[in-house]
Amino acid sequence: MTSINWLEETQKRKEDLIRTTQSFLQIKSVLDPDSVKEGAPFGEGIRQALDFALDVCRQAGMTTKDVRGYAAHAEFGQGEELIGILSHVDVVPEGDGWSTPPYAAEIVDGSKIVARGAIDDKGPTMAAIFAAKIVLELGLPLSKRVRFIFGTDEESSWQCVKTYFESEEMPTMGFTPDADFPLIYAEKGLTDLTLRQTPAAFSAKAVEEAADVQAELVSLQSGLRMNMVPDKGEAVLKPKALDAGVIVERYRQHLTENKLKGAAEEKDGMVVLHMEGVSVHGMDPGKGVNAGTHLIHFLHTLKLDARAASYVGFADEYLHNQHEGKSLGIAHEDAEMGPLSLNTGVLEYQAEGDAIFRLNIRYPHSVSFDQWSAVLAERGAKEAFELEVVEHLTPHRVDPNHPLVTTLQRVYTEQTGEEAGIIAIGGATYGRSLDVGVAFGPLFPGRPDSAHQRDEYILIDDLVKATAIYAQAIYELAK
Ligand SMILES: [Zn+2]
Incomplete structure (x- = not known):
């Protein structure tokens, strides 16, 4: 089992990953009070993006549950413990001055997908879903359950996670692909x-x-x-x-x-x-x-x-x-x-x-x-x-010696060949919504952060690399 080449497995699915990510990004999932209705508390676009993510998960063999459109989850594996992967399908408004239309999700220079949400957080969300697809398609045995939790108003008031966790199970531990690699373990x-x-x-x-x-x-x-x-x-x-x-x-x-x-x-x-x-x-x-x-x-x-x-x-x-x-x-x-x-x-x-x-x-x-x-x-x-x-x-912190942290560090190093220093920050990541949660990617060290800016993008190589990292991470955490 240790001989799985996660990058190679990702490369085999690269075209599908790119195409699905583009389709996901083409849904304008901005908070829209005018189209709010039952089951769509933040409007039509966000609802559509949530459905899109759930569809991809269902086709991969996961079971899904919708919590009144505030959030939804998709689950696979079995066992007592639950590994959570928390991401969000909403995006901030596009603003002006884009070089390509913000919801066209065009491939520019043959190397990057440009769209609102490309790096924050729809690109990495799709990377993590494809990572799970790899684990599922390889038929790897798991001793824990793995659950994607999709939030819908991370960019505004976090009502999504508040509402979700009022009725749903808190994962034993988990990560959010909504900040930086290597890993953020502490927040002021x-x-x-x-x-x-x-x-x-x-x-x-x-x-x-x-x-x-x-x-x-x-x-x-x-x-x-x-x-x-x-x-x-x-x-x-x-x-x-x-x-x-x-x-x-x-x-x-x-x-x-x-x-x-x-x-x-x-x-x-x-x-x-x-x-x-x-x-x-x-x-x-x-x-x-x-x-x-x-x-x-x-x-x-x-x-x-x-x-x-x-x-x-x-x-x-x-x-x-x-x-x-x-x-x-x-x-x-x-x-x-x-x-x-x-x-x-x-x-x-x-x-x-x-x-x-x-x-x-x-x-x-x-x-x-x-x-x-x-x-x-x-x-x-x-x-x-x-x-x-x-x-x-309150401050949020996971013990640096917790298996969540050490496992993700090891996976990152194995996939990138780089040392995985862990980071404490003054900001807040989505990871603090989990009792035991860290932020893990998608932005690699040294890359400019285009989140919330015009011409937001994700490099295709990074999308692929992140998918391979998430695939091994999901397997190592849930095996
Ligand atoms: Zn985000």
């Missing part, structure tokens, strides 16, 4: 949080403004999403003890001195300040330039009205260039997962309304959420900010 805890200025602390009448207030902050707006570093910020000031022209001049000087991009203008007796930053993903905020907190850093050089001064002062001390939460007292780092990261993704201030910071904080598994969030809540309260937890996903 993820939180979205709001710090909101307590309105009572600054009721307009209670605060007698000092005569030397240089400007009133009318509004500040920066950022759209908690998990992105904002690349634009705008503040509107009403000049008081300082002339508009002086504020404009100081701001321009500040930009030059700090090598920042932005602009200042006078408009209807107000001063409008623009800041430009560099947007990157919120899991690595130090790599970007936060337009919002940089704008705040300038505002902190002015004497503002009391409420704005509190807002600006808090952000300048605790959020500006504080990517690891040091001055808040929540910094924590471990060797496996690295440091806690803090991104200030959205800043909103209205003189006549709310004053809010929206944060994305990711933390390693060696510190508990309760521990650091209590420190943050206490610090916020001292400065008249209320902490609200919008979203919290």
Whole structure:
């Protein structure tokens, strides 16, 4: 049995694999609220893609079950234990600027299939199904069951897996072909949080403004999403003890001195300040330039009205260039997962309304959420900010010595000849939906990631190689 040449077996089925993958990709499986109906909670296209995957599985000899269109599974093998393979059939919207039509799934340069979903996650889904077909067609004896679980809204709210696991069996262990090779075994805890200025602390009448207030902050707006570093910020000031022209001049000087991009203008007796930053993903905020907190850093050089001064002062001390939460007292780092990261993704201030910071904080598994969030809540309260937890996903980790990890490592090395280092990340993969789950491919080390971008593609050689890897993996895990 050890003499099976998995790559050769895949090569024999290569044309069928390519054609089936293309047909799968030609279904536009984007979330479509307009065509939602019973059995199709995310619309017609996603339903069609789910049916397509189930059909291929049934033809290969698997039994299937549909969980009201939220998710479905296809199973083979026998035994007590269950090996799960979790992937998703939905894709993000295609966007503009494609070189070939996004749902044509054309083969470009004879070497890659170009389509929305090619690498995320329909290409790898089909690779894994064909891998199972190989195991089935070779008639290999298995002592465990193998189950494909197809999710349908991974790209939006993960209702699919939530609903599925309310009624269906949790696999003993499993993998998701929805991230990177070699293998992701650990993911930080993820939180979205709001710090909101307590309105009572600054009721307009209670605060007698000092005569030397240089400007009133009318509004500040920066950022759209908690998990992105904002690349634009705008503040509107009403000049008081300082002339508009002086504020404009100081701001321009500040930009030059700090090598920042932005602009200042006078408009209807107000001063409008623009800041430009560099947007990157919120899991690595130090790599970007936060337009919002940089704008705040300038505002902190002015004497503002009391409420704005509190807002600006808090952000300048605790959020500006504080990517690891040091001055808040929540910094924590471990060797496996690295440091806690803090991104200030959205800043909103209205003189006549709310004053809010929206944060994305990711933390390693060696510190508990309760521990650091209590420190943050206490610090916020001292400065008249209320902490609200919008979203919290606990850290996810499989022991590096677990047979799931060691087996997949060995398979990867046997198929590629490369060492299979295991990875801990700050992001979230679909693998965290499984109690004992890792992400395993499909993107090989060094390959550019085209997921969610125009001209998304999968290299045909990689599709074939991934299929061979998954085939051996399924066999080794379930034999
Ligand atoms: Zn995906």
